[in-house]
Amino acid sequence: MDESGGSGQPRSGNDEPTQHAGPTTPAADPTTGEGQRDKPHGSSTPSSSSTPRPASDSGTGTTDAEAQGQDTATDDHTTGDATETGGTADGVEDHPTPDTPTPHDEDRPHNERQDPAHDHRTLAHTGTTKTRPPQRQREPGGGLLMGRPFGVPVYVAPSWFLVAALITWVFGGQLDRVLPELGAARYLVSLFFAVAFYASVLVHELAHTVAALRFKLPVRRIQLQFFGGVSEIEKEAETPGREFVLAFVGPLLSLVLAGLFYVALQPVEPGTVPGVLLAGLMISNLIVAAFNLLPGLPLDGGRMLRAVVWKITGKPMSGTIAAAWVGRALAVSVLIGLPLLTQSGALGSNAEDNVGMDTVMDALLAAILAAIIWTGAGNSLRMARLREHLPELRARNLTRRAVPVETDTPLSEALRRANEAGARALVVVDTDGEPLSLVREAAIVGVPEHRRPWVAVSGLAQDLTDGMRVSAELAGEDLLDALRATPATEYLVVEDTGEIYGVLSAADVERAFVKAMARPS
Numbered sequence: 001m002d003e004s005g006g007s008g009q010p011r012s013g014n015d016e017p018t019q020h021a022g023p024t025t026p027a028a029d030p031t032t033g034e035g036q037r038d039k040p041h042g043s044s045t046p047s048s049s050s051t052p053r054p055a056s057d058s059g060t061g062t063t064d065a066e067a068q069g070q071d072t073a074t075d076d077h078t079t080g081d082a083t084e085t086g087g088t089a090d091g092v093e094d095h096p097t098p099d100t101p102t103p104h105d106e107d108r109p110h111n112e113r114q115d116p117a118h119d120h121r122t123l124a125h126t127g128t129t130k131t132r133p134p135q136r137q138r139e140p141g142g143g144l145l146m147g148r149p150f151g152v153p154v155y156v157a158p159s160w161f162l163v164a165a166l167i168t169w170v171f172g173g174q175l176d177r178v179l180p181e182l183g184a185a186r187y188l189v190s191l192f193f194a195v196a197f198y199a200s201v202l203v204h205e206l207a208h209t210v211a212a213l214r215f216k217l218p219v220r221r222i223q224l225q226f227f228g229g230v231s232e233i234e235k236e237a238e239t240p241g242r243e244f245v246l247a248f249v250g251p252l253l254s255l256v257l258a259g260l261f262y263v264a265l266q267p268v269e270p271g272t273v274p275g276v277l278l279a280g281l282m283i284s285n286l287i288v289a290a291f292n293l294l295p296g297l298p299l300d301g302g303r304m305l306r307a308v309v310w311k312i313t314g315k316p317m318s319g320t321i322a323a324a325w326v327g328r329a330l331a332v333s334v335l336i337g338l339p340l341l342t343q344s345g346a347l348g349s350n351a352e353d354n355v356g357m358d359t360v361m362d363a364l365l366a367a368i369l370a371a372i373i374w375t376g377a378g379n380s381l382r383m384a385r386l387r388e389h390l391p392e393l394r395a396r397n398l399t400r401r402a403v404p405v406e407t408d409t410p411l412s413e414a415l416r417r418a419n420e421a422g423a424r425a426l427v428v429v430d431t432d433g434e435p436l437s438l439v440r441e442a443a444i445v446g447v448p449e450h451r452r453p454w455v456a457v458s459g460l461a462q463d464l465t466d467g468m469r470v471s472a473e474l475a476g477e478d479l480l481d482a483l484r485a486t487p488a489t490e491y492l493v494v495e496d497t498g499e500i501y502g503v504l505s506a507a508d509v510e511r512a513f514v515k516a517m518a519r520p521s
Contacts, residue, residue, distance in 0.1 A: 143223065152209050152219045154202065159226035167194040171280070178276055189273055196277070197284050198224055200257050204288065205229040207253040211246045227372055228288070235477075236387065240311040240319070247303035254289035258282050296327030298376030320384040327377030335370035339363045389516035390476035398512055399472065399493045399502035400424040404433060407458035411447060414439070414457045425503030427492065428461045435500060437461035438468070438490045462488070469494055472501045483509065 143157040171190040175182060182189065205222045208231040212219050220232040231250075237243040261282035268275045292300040302323040310319035342362045402425035405414040414426050426439035443460035462468075467486025472493050474482055483491065483506060493501040 143225075149206060150209060150213060152213075152222055154222045155224070157223055157225035160198065160224050163226050164191070164194040164198070167197065175276065178271065179273065182273070189277065193277055193280055196281055198229075200254065200281065200285050201229045201288065203257060204250045204254050204292075205231045207249040208233070208246060211249045215242050215246065217246075227369070236316070237307075240307040240316075243310065244304050244307035247300040247307065250300050251289040251292045254285045254292070258285035258289065261285065294330055295323070296330040296373065296377065297323040297380040298327065298373070299330075302327050302377075302380075317384055317388055320380060324377040324381045324384075327373055327380070331370040331374035331377065334373065335366050338366035338369070386517065390480075392476075392516045393479055393509060393512055394475040395470055395479050395493055395504055396472045396475075396501070398508050399504050400508070402427045402500065402503045404429040404435070404500070405439075405457050406431070407436070407456065409457050410453050411444065411455045411457055411460065412452035415444070415452065425490065425505075426457060426461075427500060427503065428457055435464060435492055437463045438492060438503060440489060441505070442489065462490070464492055468492055470504060471496065479509070 143155040143160070146154045146156055148154070168187055168190040171193050172187045175186040175189060179186065201224060202222070205224075209219050209222060212231070212233045215237060217237065218234045220234050223230045223232070233246075237246050261278050265275065265278040265282060268278060293304075294301045295305040296302040297306065297320070305326060306316075306319035306323040308319070309322045310316050313319070339359070339362045343359065401421065401423035403414070403418045403421050403423045404427050405417065407428055407430075418424070418426060425441075426444075427435050428437045428439060429435050437458070439457050439461045447455050447460070465486065467482075468488050468491050470479070470482050470491050470493055472495055489506055491504040491506075493504050495501050
């Protein structure tokens with residue numbers, strides 16, 4: 001999905017004033033979701049303090065995901081190819097947007113800052129909400145695994161078998177007119193053509209993949225599907241020049257294949273099975289190249305147009321907007337123009353022959369192509385907006401204050417200390433102050449108030465793993481990737497020195513993502 005764009009500026013503080021009615025606490029038991037990614041930067045510096053101190057929860061804004069985070073960088077091309085990117089946090093639920101501190105809040109000492117989410121609830125009285133922290137990124141699926149060229153999994157989607165059957169039937173009918181002596185064997189020849197055609201599409205996609213890997217861009221998978229293929233590139237190119245090259249190599253390879261089939265066709269006798277197959281593959285690769293060079297997203301030509309506008313304006317988002325709207329115009333043109341061209345006989349057949357069932361099939365094909373292009377253009381805009389706002393997600397700004405408590409501390413006493421300190425999280429530490437575990441908010445809510453003096457915090461805590469320790473400097477895509485790698489409801493946020501900074505709730509990240517995505521680009 002290499003149709004990314006935008007580079008939102010990191011925000012310090014929040015846009016919305018809030019009145020702090022008392023210490024607050026994280027959303028109660030988040031459950032899970034996935035996400036997806038891009039290039040984040042920037043963070044604010046906390047005040048120094050000897051006690052654990054989460055950054056103020058100012059500046060939350062939340063994502064939606066797929067990104068789950070995961071688009072990605074991916075460009076969705078149709079017919080000959082599609083490259084999808086993106087990023088995003090998947091499985092994000094839309095929660096009510098929390099109140100946030102004023103922009104001046106970041107200038108206050110850390111222990112005087114206000115917390116953003118659920119400002120009117122204390123740690124002892126938090127209600128439960130169902131949110132979903134990022135899930136571990138699973139091995140990408142999407143059909144039958146065919147192999148791993150260059151280490152990238154190649155899948156054949158179930159829809160491919162449908163289109164292969166369709167090609168076999170249509171091409172078989174053409175062969176019956178050209179080579180009637182084949183009889184029923186013409187369908188075997190047609191099936192071979194369908195497989196060879198998609199092998200050409202795979203070469204087209206591998207061109208994108210090799211270029212992406214050369215530019216150090218990770219490729220999640222290649223998928224062969226109904227209308228061609230998709231190369232899912234997880235990050236966008238860093239420069240417009242690389243974006244242009246990454247998009248152009250696919251159609252270029254299709255043109256090269258068409259030339260090779262043309263050369264191979266010269267010594268072959270016309271009207272034979274090899275001659276018909278080579279001619280068909282030459283023409284089909286020319287069509288794939290020409291179609292993908294159309295200047296609109298999600299096609300390769302759209303990404304090339306995006307790169308040109310990006311170069312001229314210096315803004316990736318401007319390039320994405322221009323190419324996406326051209327893509328939508330192309331979708332309308334295909335919907336209206338393709339049936340008209342067919343009916344006029346401009347595509348090679350007599351107009352009087354193009355009636356009845358053929359007319360319906362042409363209109364259906366045009367509608368499917370138009371829908372794919374229109375949807376791909378819209379997805380490109382959404383992924384660009386996601387990437388533009390990703391840098392606003394900063395661990396330092398989303399972290400909740402925490403107080404350290406020892407393992408045998410009664411829950412009621414721990415909550416009293418947290419509320420006095422204006423904290424919204426509890427970190428269980430050993431006698432040397434080293435963090436051992438995090439007290440889960442969902443567990444706190446599940447303990448009736450009259451039992452809290454008799455319940456030790458250690459019984460409600462989740463042991464810390466390496467993946468549950470995240471740096472306060474993480475932001476944007478890097479932050480989402482870290483959370484996806486180790487799904488949890490809370491994470492310990494630490495400074496580069498190892499000092500405890502606070503606790504990060506996955507629910508807060510999701511809310512921040514959704515809020516950021518709601519802002520206009």
